[in-house]
Amino acid sequence: MPQFENVNSKVVKAQVRPGQQVASRRGAMLAYVGEVSFYPANASNAGGGMGGMGGGSGLMRMAGRAMAGEHTALMVGDGQGEVYYGYAGMCAEIIHLDGSQPLTAESSRLLAHDLSLNSSVVFLGRGGVRAMAGAAATGEGLFTTQLVGVGEVALLAHGDVFRLEVRPDRPIVVDPQAYVGHVGQVSLNVSLNVSWRNAVGRGSGEAIQLQATGQGTVLVQASEQKF
Amino acid sequence: MTQFRLQGHKVLAVTVEGETFRAVTGAMVAYDGTVSFKHAGSGGGEGLRGAIKRRVTGESLALMECSGHGTVYLAREAADITVVPLAGDTLLVESSSVLAVGPGLRTDVQFTGLRGAASQQGLFTTSVTGNGEVAIVSDGPAVVLEVSPQYPLVVDPDAYVASLGRMTQSFVTDISWRNVVGEGSGEAFSLRFDGTGIVYIQPAER
Numbered sequence: 001m002p003q004f005e006n007v008n009s010k011v012v013k014a015q016v017r018p019g020q021q022v023a024s025r026r027g028a029m030l031a032y033v034g035e036v037s038f039y040p041a042n043a044s045n046a047g048g049g050m051g052g053m054g055g056g057s058g059l060m061r062m063a064g065r066a067m068a069g070e071h072t073a074l075m076v077g078d079g080q081g082e083v084y085y086g087y088a089g090m091c092a093e094i095i096h097l098d099g100s101q102p103l104t105a106e107s108s109r110l111l112a113h114d115l116s117l118n119s120s121v122v123f124l125g126r127g128g129v130r131a132m133a134g135a136a137a138t139g140e141g142l143f144t145t146q147l148v149g150v151g152e153v154a155l156l157a158h159g160d161v162f163r164l165e166v167r168p169d170r171p172i173v174v175d176p177q178a179y180v181g182h183v184g185q186v187s188l189n190v191s192l193n194v195s196w197r198n199a200v201g202r203g204s205g206e207a208i209q210l211q212a213t214g215q216g217t218v219l220v221q222a223s224e225q226k227f
Numbered sequence: 228m229t230q231f232r233l234q235g236h237k238v239l240a241v242t243v244e245g246e247t248f249r250a251v252t253g254a255m256v257a258y259d260g261t262v263s264f265k266h267a268g269s270g271g272g273e274g275l276r277g278a279i280k281r282r283v284t285g286e287s288l289a290l291m292e293c294s295g296h297g298t299v300y301l302a303r304e305a306a307d308i309t310v311v312p313l314a315g316d317t318l319l320v321e322s323s324s325v326l327a328v329g330p331g332l333r334t335d336v337q338f339t340g341l342r343g344a345a346s347q348q349g350l351f352t353t354s355v356t357g358n359g360e361v362a363i364v365s366d367g368p369a370v371v372l373e374v375s376p377q378y379p380l381v382v383d384p385d386a387y388v389a390s391l392g393r394m395t396q397s398f399v400t401d402i403s404w405r406n407v408v409g410e411g412s413g414e415a416f417s418l419r420f421d422g423t424g425i426v427y428i429q430p431a432e433r
Binding site for chain 2: 091158159160162164170171172173174175177178206218220221222223224225
């Protein structure tokens with residue numbers, strides 16, 4: 001039985017059982033059935049395993065998150081029952097992770113995920129100054145959240161999400177505003193397609209593009225509205 | 228052969244094999260292959276005369292030319308998309324509802340008469356003529372309504388998206404003293420279509 005299930009395109013129903021807690025965006029609970037309690041969690045202990053709070057690694061991770069600005073308040077649902085999650089009328093897309101490939105997305109896009117998934121902050125700007133400038137230009141930020149393990153994740157998007165497969169022989173290009181996240185070993189590079197036309201206000205509106213290469217799946221939303 | 232294919236309701240996948248089609252500026256969300264995007268000029272590929280016409284009428288339409296080999300995915304603010312095939316006929320559509328125009332189609336500005344004056348859509352609309360496909364967007368799934376001589380159609384101007392066929396448009400007003408004192412039904416102005424054709428409306432009022 002799947003842990004997460006779409007009630008409609010915007011609401012996700014999650015099964016909560018002892019030993020199977022669900023981490024979610026704080027305040028995203030719409031309703032629940034059964035005996036479920038919610039307690040606040042910060043990103044460092046949610047997903048990093050229990051009891052990581054006081055430990056050195058937990059603290060380090062907390063500091064890392066604060067520095068990276070990649071922080072969204074989380075809560076954990078614990079007990080026995082079903083919880084309905086939704087946020088701001090946005091579409092919720094469920095992604096099943098089989099453990100072989102990580103999911104990468106902005107933390108603000110995470111609606112809910114299995115607490116057993118390991119979450120960490122990764123640095124995007126590995127490509128040097130140029131990549132960093134690109135990340136700043138797209139508003140993506142230099143840091144992003146990665147979830148690893150076996151479990152399910154619900155991501156938020158404006159409009160439907162469609163998946164595009166990326167293979168080494170088939171790179172794809174995504175509008176940074178429509179990019180939601182990706183699964184697998186995909187690297188993103190910003191390509192600036194700016195010419196004199198942009199300077200005089202005659203650009204095609206597609207000046208900044210994200211080039212996705214590698215092996216995996218890119219999630220794209222049907223809108224150019226950033227979160 | 229350029230092909231328009233809906234991926235779900237809100238994403239349009241266009242396969243291009245060397246041709247050029249036009250889409251609204253900034254509507255690309257993803258693509259594969261080698262595709263280039265270029266501003267289609269102030270007239271949206273309608274030439275100098277078109278550019279002047281659009282400037283004067285205020286029926287602005289910023290288009291870009293997409294050409295190359297690959298698949299382009301287009302979307303616009305999570306709006307629902309409808310693909311309308313044209314076989315030599317003319318589609319009248321609000322410029323704000325255009326998403327993509329296939330190769331071989333011509334766009335122009337047309338005078339719509341009085342209806343625009345009351346519905347804040349301007350006196351002019353965009354016409355698309357030729358053989359090919361055009362993609363239009365609507366707030367919510369578009370409703371297709373048929374008009375025949377026996378069955379004229381009346382629609383709310385705020386819900387009107389596009390129309391196709393041989394029809395005459397007229398303006399229906401239903402203003403009484405109630406509107407003056409602020410007790411109107413909110414449906415004081417309507418659009419009436421007579422003739423034979425199809426009208427696309429959206430389940431939302433602008």
